[in-house]
Amino acid sequence: MALINTEIKPFAATAFHNGAFVDVSDTDLRGKWSVVFFYPADFTFVCPTELGDLADLYEDFRAIGVEIYSVSTDTHFTHKAWHETSDTIVKVQYPMIGDPTGAITNNFEVMRPGQGLADRATFLIDPDGVIQFMEISSEGVGRNAAELLRKAKAAQYVREHPNEVCPAKWEEGDSTLAPSLDLVGKI
Template sequence: MSLVNTPVKPFKTTAFKQGKFIEVSEADLAGKWSVFFFYPADFTFVCPTELGDLADHHADFAKLGVEIYSVSTDTHFTHKAWHDSSETIGKVQYAMLGDANGSITNNFEVMRAGQGLADRGTFIVDPNGIIQAVEVTAEGIGRDASELLRKIKAAQYVASHPGEVCPAKWQEGEATLAPSLDLVGKI
């Protein structure tokens, strides 16, 4: 079953963010767009390139009012150690959620059976805590923050313009579609 159009399940965890440990729960999502960015493990190979890419685009996400939550089954202590020892991860300003017991990873259905590691899962969550987009990739396939930004802009546009949809490769400012009987077979 897809998680699209379902609410984020309750959770509470400790995260590392901007030099501090903070508590994060589903209540923190209220009224804001959010991205949950699951990855297998700290101190690995593809993962730091992805988190670094998100860090490089952090200001763009902030302009859209989007909070980023990276999540792995490591602890918040491990996140701090990685942040302090890696130039790439040292750029991260968003919350790095610890999920040592796997509850959040399981809630989002991206836990690898028998491994205790998350798949590469990306979830766009609307201000009501409802999942609007899901992407899961295989271990060796890194994600692209600029494509994620495009998807968020499309999700935000559709949310604020009922009756309109964004076609393939839609970019902000381009034409949208208004589905209707008259449009059937005309595209």
């Protein structure tokens, strides 16, 4: 998996978004920051907690110019049914992409062989369509939207300040580092 700093591959799919079925493609991710958030399946256990966590911080992501897209190998019809029946998923305002053919999941190399399900994987994509961050966790380990928001802010900062880097636990407003020969061995 050498996807960091690679451009996303073309895709086209249907999503459930704001009460309607909408077309979504790789071109929709261009020109803005995006999070593509894969999860195994609708109507499961850890997955709704993660989608709900992202829903709770969705406006914070949008405030910094990041759009969220959730993806599973379920259909957009299943996403609609889940949205209408779950107290947690009803909060979701971002597009829920259906990938029943597995094309998008395979493009991002997170299809579980022989299962037809996506791994629990997160990708942060810059406005040029280049993957800047990825994370994959095991089935039983849920993600943290606040930490993803922190990483999105760090990636945006580094893009805007190419001669600086964000150290561990960096938060917006904290000091950064300017890599140089003088800094080697002094941290």
